[in-house]
Amino acid sequence: MPAKTAERPAPRKSAAPAVTPRAGFDWRRIAYNTLVSRALDDVEEQTNKQRAHVPREHLVLYQFSARGHDMSQSILGSLLSGAHDGAGAYYRSRPLLLAVGLTIEDALGSPLGRAGGFSDGRDIGVVCNLPNPNGCTVLPMAGDVGSQYTPAAGWAQSIVYHRDTLKDASYARCVSVALGGDGSVATNGFWASLTMATTLKLPMLFYIEDNDLGISVRGGMQTPGGDIARNLSSFTNLFVLNGDGCDPHDASGKLAEAMAHVRDGLGPALVRLTVPRLSSHSGPDNQKGYRTEEEIAADAARDPLPKLREYLVPALLSEGEWADLEGEVARDVQTALEAARARPMPDASTVAQHVFADDLAPREAMGGLSRAARASLGGTDVPQEGGELLRFAEAIRRTLRHELSVNDKVVVFGEDVGRKGGVHLVTEGLQKQFGADRVFDTSLSEEGIIGRAVAMAISGLVPVAEIQFRKYADPAAEQLNNCGTMRWRTANRFAAPIVVRMPGGFGKDVGDPWHSLSDEVRFAHAYGWQVIMPSNAADAVGLLRAAMRSPNPSIFFEHRSLLMTGDGSARYPGDDYVLPLGRARIVREGERLTLVTWGAMVHRCAEAIEGLDDERTVELIDLRTISPWDREAVLASVRKTGRCLIVHEDNLTAGFGAEIAGTLAQEAFWHLDAPVERLAPRDIPVPYHPELLEAVVPTVARIRERAQALLAV
Structure with a gap:
């Protein structure tokens, strides 16, 4: 299907703008990114729309539109020019990604679920990320609301650490930006990050795009009075600005002022811009079930794209240059769409890769030590x-x-x-x-x-x-x-x-x-x-x-x-002592019973063994780690002894002992001379009084009793 532009209100006849477009912005690039974002939304929505004589394609399985949020995000992205700027964003933030370097092909390939891109078909297509060692890094997004805030604050704190403690001059004047909708300001993450940013005076900008909707719930149900900026106006160490995200002059001025405040080291800032949500919450959502036609029309009248056109034409671009720009976007999106659709489907044989690090992988992930x-x-x-x-x-x-x-x-x-x-x-x-x-x-x-x-x-x-x-x-x-x-x-x-x-x-x-x-x-x-x-x-x-x-x-x-x-x-084993993870310790060797445990229970088990008539009969294994766990050590021991008792402090039901027992039943069944036993607390909380505690947590006496019973089988 070719890229197609959805019907939009006819552009009004351009007249001299009320104000001159602000200097210091690449307005053509901002317009390009806004148009690209709108075109991508058009393409994705068309694939899922039922049209006459055309079967519904459903190529984008989970679609979120940024329509209405796109212009102000494109402006914000143009301001993220620091060598180590960072952004914590969310599922409606693709315009920002385009502004800081996401290719159009990747922007389409991942929603189409194709191989490569920012998730290789593993995550929702608008849950983006962008590793960028020499520019703005967009931290991995998540599908949950509000979880972008505290990592964004952490990135701001890391900027300070690299700049001031490690003396890396390339971090000077860098900033971290957290993007969120008005619904997200009710989450724990928002308030936790706000506390971090203000108490530590971090170089962090909160950008709240307020469309007055949390799916179907109005802003007044999320924020008292419906205006988080007004509510935070007296917050210590926070520079707060309130503006109109549909007005390019106001939006660019507010964002530039806040960005300068943060880059100049004056502390964090928060900018709230009001924007319309010119779509349903997501592809499966139908906003007509909870919004009136009048409400939807009122938002459509606030569409920032025609306002951006009026702002730039003819002040910076002629009618013909704007038309050329639209043609350029259409061609670029069509080319990218064809390339994205030509990508292979993800390889199902690789779906288990990258749960943990693989030092043989050709590419190192961004994060941690090299x-x-x-x-x-x-x-x-x-x-x-x-x-x-x-x-x-x-x-x-x-x-x-x-x-x-x-x-x-x-x-x-x-x-x-x-x-x-x-x-x-x-x-x-x-x-x-x-x-x-x-x-x-x-x-x-x-x-x-x-x-x-x-x-x-x-x-x-x-x-x-x-x-x-x-x-x-x-x-x-x-x-x-x-x-x-x-x-x-x-x-x-x-x-x-x-x-x-x-x-x-x-x-x-x-x-x-x-x-x-x-x-x-x-x-x-x-x-x-x-x-x-x-x-x-x-x-x-x-x-x-x-x-x-x-x-x-x-x-x-x-x-x-x-x-x-x-x-x-x-x-003390020394300053160079490093134990491989997943290697159990054989505390005592034995011949007739394998006793598997970990943590503080190791000491109770060791004491219990000492009270047996012949302590050499029990092999005591301290797992040391349970992820990974030393399957081979346990299997080898049980194949030798024929019996196994697993003791742990976590609850019995679905405790890790069940995993060990299941493995033994599957892989060592024919070596067992008795059923695998587990000794663990009953499924109740840990009590306070010592007598109650002893009645719940495995004691030396109960461990010894259970071991003796197994040896007698």
Whole structure:
């Protein structure tokens, strides 16, 4: 199907504009990008429209139009000229992408689901990204609303770090921009990023395009009074402007003024421009079900494209030059459409690639340390002899200290990790030694902590973020998910190898539903995450260092019982000690029963074995990591012993022990002399009182009893 321009209101006869077009803008390019965006919307909508005698094509399976938002975004994109500018955008932001370098062919190829492009057919076509080491990088978008804000704030903070701490002059006067609709300002991400930007005075511009609709809900239901700019006018450290996104003179003036404010180092700014939504929310949506004909017509009368034409013709372009520009756009879009349709379909045999990093892949993703940088750090899995005996918390602190000292791209942050040194004092003294730009406290927002870490990693830093307790990670679930899927859904264009330190599990003789949650299986089930659960100080050193040098994001689980007691103390294995992930430790060798566990349960299992008549009968395996997990070590042991008991602290139902048991049933069934057993808490929250806690969490006595019963089979 050839590119086709949808019917638009006939252009009004040009007259001398009321104002002269602003100097300093490439207005022809802005007009070109606006026309291209409108043409792309036309093409996509036509493929899904039922027309007489023409079958509906449905080539674009999920379509979002930027119609009405396009001109102001094209203006904004023309202002993103910094060498390391960044943008956090959303599904209606394709005009901005075109303005900062997205090709028309890619802009069509991905919605058509073709191979290549910014997702290789893996993501919705308007969920874009643009790696751009020498220009504006558009961070990977997401399909959820509001998740673009905290990574955009993180990019702004990374600009400051590269500029001021790493002394990279190319980051001078660079900015980060967050684009969002008026509906998105009701989300946690918006308020978390606003807090970050204003308290830290980050070089960040919030651009809110207000079409007064959140799908079908009017703006007054999203924002009190329907005007976020007015509501924020007294916000400290925030320069606020309100304007008309349909008026090219007003829109360009407001955006240029705000951009200058941010680039001049005066702090963040917010610009709200009112725009019409000249379409339904998305392809499947029908706005006539919730908007009147009069409302739709009123928006159509505000269409910024005719206003842009009137603004430029004849002041800068003649009637003929505008017509030539329209012809150029039509030809370019048609050429790109033919090229996009000629692209092959995605190769289904490669759909499992890029969940995790592949060092053999020809292209490196943007994010984290390069392969060469990681290789230069070296490391050995052979521990040094005679190291100092350390408790679990001190081993983690020493590892962080060493990595901070040898790699100036490492940053450590979270709630209370700076001056206080963390609620478990794991980071005590690090801020004093390395400064508040490298070890710093954050505002109380887990979404903000993880979102900023994601963008920092994309910028090439090594963020080590602390979530105070496992349960507190729940508000950051969206950011954690988006981080884990990033490499896969961008087809290895982007990755965010962050390390999330996360204490959890029962404490010394105490528990509760908020601080003692384990729930590690949630992250083992999450796409793209490594899940690390050390049981002792030496393993904590090697595994934390491995996580910090990995190209994949990692959950580093620090068990509260190990942080609060001497359990898990071990000799320091050295500053170069790195343990491969996915390699279990055989704690004790045995012949008749395999006991598999991880984390603090390793110590209870070891004590339980010591009480058996013949402790040599039990082989104790500490998995150390559950994603990846050492399948071969467990299978080899069970094939030898014929029996298996799995002990863990997470709930029994759907706990990770079920995965191990399922694997054994499938791959070692004929070697089993008894059913595979699991010992784990009942499916109830962790209780507070010690007696209740002991009734829920596997105890030494119950582990010993279950092991003896299995040996008797």
